[in-house]
Amino acid sequence: MSVTLSDVAHRAQVSPATVSRVLNGNYPVAEATRERVLRAVTELDYVVNGPASALAASTSDLVGILVNDIADPFFGIMASAAQARISAVAARPGGEKLAVVCNTGGSPARELTYLTLLQRQRAAAVILTGGAIEDAEHSAAVAAKLAKLAAAGTRIVLCGRPPLDAGGGGGSGSWSSGSGVVGRGGVSGVPEAAPGGAVGVALGSELGSEAAASPVTATLSFDNRGGARALTEHLLSLGHRRIGYVAGPAERTTTRHRLEGHREALRAARVTDDPALLLHGAYDRTSGVDAARRLLDAAPDLTAIVAANDTIALGVCTAARARGLRVPEDLSVAGFDDLPSATDTVPALTTVRLPLYEAGARAGLLATTGEAAAGPDGVETVPAQLVVRGSTAAPRGR
Amino acid sequence: MSVTLSDVAHRAQVSPATVSRVLNGNYPVAEATRERVLRAVTELDYVVNGPASALAASTSDLVGILVNDIADPFFGIMASAAQARISAVAARPGGEKLAVVCNTGGSPARELTYLTLLQRQRAAAVILTGGAIEDAEHSAAVAAKLAKLAAAGTRIVLCGRPPLDAGGGGGSGSWSSGSGVVGRGGVSGVPEAAPGGAVGVALGSELGSEAAASPVTATLSFDNRGGARALTEHLLSLGHRRIGYVAGPAERTTTRHRLEGHREALRAARVTDDPALLLHGAYDRTSGVDAARRLLDAAPDLTAIVAANDTIALGVCTAARARGLRVPEDLSVAGFDDLPSATDTVPALTTVRLPLYEAGARAGLLATTGEAAAGPDGVETVPAQLVVRGSTAAPRGR
DNA sequence: CTGTTAGCGCCTTCAG
DNA sequence: CTGAAGGCGCTAACAG
Numbered sequence: 001m002s003v004t005l006s007d008v009a010h011r012a013q014v015s016p017a018t019v020s021r022v023l024n025g026n027y028p029v030a031e032a033t034r035e036r037v038l039r040a041v042t043e044l045d046y047v048v049n050g051p052a053s054a055l056a057a058s059t060s061d062l063v064g065i066l067v068n069d070i071a072d073p074f075f076g077i078m079a080s081a082a083q084a085r086i087s088a089v090a091a092r093p094g095g096e097k098l099a100v101v102c103n104t105g106g107s108p109a110r111e112l113t114y115l116t117l118l119q120r121q122r123a124a125a126v127i128l129t130g131g132a133i134e135d136a137e138h139s140a141a142v143a144a145k146l147a148k149l150a151a152a153g154t155r156i157v158l159c160g161r162p163p164l165d166a167g168g169g170g171g172s173g174s175w176s177s178g179s180g181v182v183g184r185g186g187v188s189g190v191p192e193a194a195p196g197g198a199v200g201v202a203l204g205s206e207l208g209s210e211a212a213a214s215p216v217t218a219t220l221s222f223d224n225r226g227g228a229r230a231l232t233e234h235l236l237s238l239g240h241r242r243i244g245y246v247a248g249p250a251e252r253t254t255t256r257h258r259l260e261g262h263r264e265a266l267r268a269a270r271v272t273d274d275p276a277l278l279l280h281g282a283y284d285r286t287s288g289v290d291a292a293r294r295l296l297d298a299a300p301d302l303t304a305i306v307a308a309n310d311t312i313a314l315g316v317c318t319a320a321r322a323r324g325l326r327v328p329e330d331l332s333v334a335g336f337d338d339l340p341s342a343t344d345t346v347p348a349l350t351t352v353r354l355p356l357y358e359a360g361a362r363a364g365l366l367a368t369t370g371e372a373a374a375g376p377d378g379v380e381t382v383p384a385q386l387v388v389r390g391s392t393a394a395p396r397g398r
Numbered sequence: 399m400s401v402t403l404s405d406v407a408h409r410a411q412v413s414p415a416t417v418s419r420v421l422n423g424n425y426p427v428a429e430a431t432r433e434r435v436l437r438a439v440t441e442l443d444y445v446v447n448g449p450a451s452a453l454a455a456s457t458s459d460l461v462g463i464l465v466n467d468i469a470d471p472f473f474g475i476m477a478s479a480a481q482a483r484i485s486a487v488a489a490r491p492g493g494e495k496l497a498v499v500c501n502t503g504g505s506p507a508r509e510l511t512y513l514t515l516l517q518r519q520r521a522a523a524v525i526l527t528g529g530a531i532e533d534a535e536h537s538a539a540v541a542a543k544l545a546k547l548a549a550a551g552t553r554i555v556l557c558g559r560p561p562l563d564a565g566g567g568g569g570s571g572s573w574s575s576g577s578g579v580v581g582r583g584g585v586s587g588v589p590e591a592a593p594g595g596a597v598g599v600a601l602g603s604e605l606g607s608e609a610a611a612s613p614v615t616a617t618l619s620f621d622n623r624g625g626a627r628a629l630t631e632h633l634l635s636l637g638h639r640r641i642g643y644v645a646g647p648a649e650r651t652t653t654r655h656r657l658e659g660h661r662e663a664l665r666a667a668r669v670t671d672d673p674a675l676l677l678h679g680a681y682d683r684t685s686g687v688d689a690a691r692r693l694l695d696a697a698p699d700l701t702a703i704v705a706a707n708d709t710i711a712l713g714v715c716t717a718a719r720a721r722g723l724r725v726p727e728d729l730s731v732a733g734f735d736d737l738p739s740a741t742d743t744v745p746a747l748t749t750v751r752l753p754l755y756e757a758g759a760r761a762g763l764l765a766t767t768g769e770a771a772a773g774p775d776g777v778e779t780v781p782a783q784l785v786v787r788g789s790t791a792a793p794r795g796r
Numbered sequence: 797c798t799g800t801t802a803g804c805g806c807c808t809t810c811a812g
Numbered sequence: 813c814t815g816a817a818g819g820c821g822c823t824a825a826c827a828g
Contacts (some may be wrong), residue, residue, distance in 0.1 A: 049520070
């Protein structure tokens with residue numbers, strides 16, 4: 001069929017073993033031999049048989065990056081950063097990792113399927129990005145899968161999702177201290193410092209009692225709660241009291257943390273947290289449009305709407321405008337993530353910046369090198385930063 | 399280390415071969431035995447060793463989807479559609495394909511690297527999305543790689559890129575006839591019907607002279623030229639004569655085809671094609687901002703700017719607004735692709751709709767099933783459709 | 797319908 | 813520094 005190692009060996013007048021050695025660069029080989037082999041390789045246009053070498057060495061060069069929605073730049077940015085970093089790490093020729101992104105579409109079943117597929121391939125590492133689904137059964141299944149993967153030598157990195165099974169937020173910081181403020185009219189952003197969340201999962205394998213601690217190599221936990229709190233505080237400080245909130249899907253950690261931050265700010269300011277002002281939906285523009293309509297119908301006295309991310313905020317703006325409301329004069333609107341397009345809206349969006357590219361790159365690094373995460377329990381907190389732009393202003397009546 | 403096939407066989411009191419048979423479902427197995435095996439599998443929590451089975455069967459379940467920019471929804475939409483379709487096709491348990499997206503970042507080197515990596519993994523199929531890089535050397539290298547992949551049994555699908563090595567555009571239609579018009583104020587969209595481009599590449603393998611024709615299983619060719627022409631015709635019919643054009647990177651097929659469509663429209667209307675009104679840049683918002691600034695500086699008499707895609711158009715709008723120009727009163731702006739966010743701009747963007755999701759899904763199908771593409775030479779043309787919205791209007795002086 | 801027998805292509809001790 | 817030999821876990825003919 002295809003040209004094999006021994007074909008190369010034959011042509012280079014050496015044994016297959018030697019060819020293997022120059023290809024993997026793990027053992028000393030005489031320079032002359034080495035060149036001869038390399039020449040044979042190019043002449044024959046030889047390409048290693050991945051499955052065969054993976055089988056023999058019981059490791060593969062596959063790195064899986066799981067995302068909830070590949071069409072969402074939030075994930076695209078992290079994934080591309082991770083891929084770039086992973087490719088960059090592979091220095092010597094032949095040592096390239098195949099960094100690959102898997103789109104779960106937010107479906108628990110597909111998440112598990114991908115994890116199994118990756119396990120089947122004996123992936124070198126797996127990076128899970130974005131919010132986790134909060135369902136006891138599913139979480140347990142994922143944790144179990146990860147434990148098995150880890151036991152088989154796969155490195156696991158969480159990027160933008162909280163430590164396994166944890167309910168707690170921030171905690172063990174490392175990148176910077178909580179959330180800050182930037183942009184015009186520097187409004188106060190109070191750093192969040194919740195007690196560290198639980199970490200890891202204990203699930204011994206049947207074959208040995210190692211891997212009893214956390215199967216997760218490293219966790220990059222976004223400060224969603226702190227960022228959300230700073231954002232709502234900004235709105236409160238402008239004088240808003242009736243603030244609508246368009247949340248993401250109910251069962252996502254990201255959704256919950258952002259919402260909690262929002263509520264903390266309300267509570268701290270002793271502003272009523274009216275349940276009628278809260279709506280859940282997908283993280284897309286359509287749900288922003290729908291939610292804004294419903295919110296404005298139900299509570300015409302609203303002076304501001306906070307969206308769980310920039311994409312939803314976009315929809316909110318569109319809906320508001322369709323109703324003849326001006327942003328920010330009649331209605332302030334804010335988002336989250338600070339995607340590149342946040343500055344293209346009219347007016348530019350007030351939001352919370354998450355260093356997605358940097359986080360993705362770091363995740364890629366942690367996945368490829370043996371390096372451990374910096375924080376305690378392998379958790380690094382990624383800071384969120386309030387960015388004030390034109391879409392928020394003092395409410396009309398002031 | 400891990401639990402193997404024979405562990406399962408042992409527990410189920412059968413031979414390894416039998417276990418393999420129930421897992422792959424290719425041979426008849428007694429119902430009783432089958433159940434016993436399946437039970438053993440779950441009890442032992444057995445997961446197939448991908449590399450091992452790939453080696454033995456000399457096929458893998460990996461499907462690679464190459465994209466130029468994973469953070470761009472244009473690719474995200476196609477990729478997610480393809481992944482969804484590929485997952486859906488795998489009916490029987492165990493038959494799942496691992497559909498995976500690889501981000502080249504537009505780099506020729508990385509494109510080749512990914513192709514090699516996929517070849518190494520003996521991928522079942524490869525889908526190449528988006529415009530190809532127009533460089534003789536690189537094209538030849540890609541064609542050669544694809545030929546080798548095809549020779550090894552990998553299915554190759556092109557989605558949104560023209561037939562291999564072709565310079566020609568549209569041609570062999572199949573989805574519908576050319577580009578149409580939709581939206582308010584139906585402006586004429588003249589279908590494009592260039593002579594069919596060259597197809598395929600002849601590169602016999604050293605081992606057999608099969609696969610001598612095109613290594614590409616199927617091609618979904620977007621009607622970029624027709625769409626672009628219809629768009630510019632729309633602008634011309636509104637009365638615009640000085641039209642700026644912000645193109646994508648110079649060496650991309652997508653860029654060239656869209657630009658050619660634009661020029662055809664100008665030529666047909668006998669409007670001067672002023673080279674000073676053309677600027678190239680990346681397919682992102684930043685290049686839209688930069689280009690619009692430069693264009694408006696150089697030619698203040700511009701009444702319209704056409705962007706090579708919606709993302710660039712977004713930047714153009716922002717830059718125009720920053721200069722105090724109103725869209726569309728002072729300047730008409732148009733995009734391409736009709737991304738979901740095109741309706742969230744203010745005003746909503748006039749653009750050309752490409753059925754990205756449908757095309758991606760079709761590509762996924764063609765990659766997984768044995769089905770051949772419909773058109774001659776395996777080329778299906780995907781129609782482009784003008785969508786007129788609020789961002790274009792008659793120029794001021796009329 | 798099921799067990800037995802060979803490899804798939806490569807890595808990796810173990811000798812030399 | 814290099815060659816020889818065994819096996820990684822699974823599949824695919826063959827027999828029965």
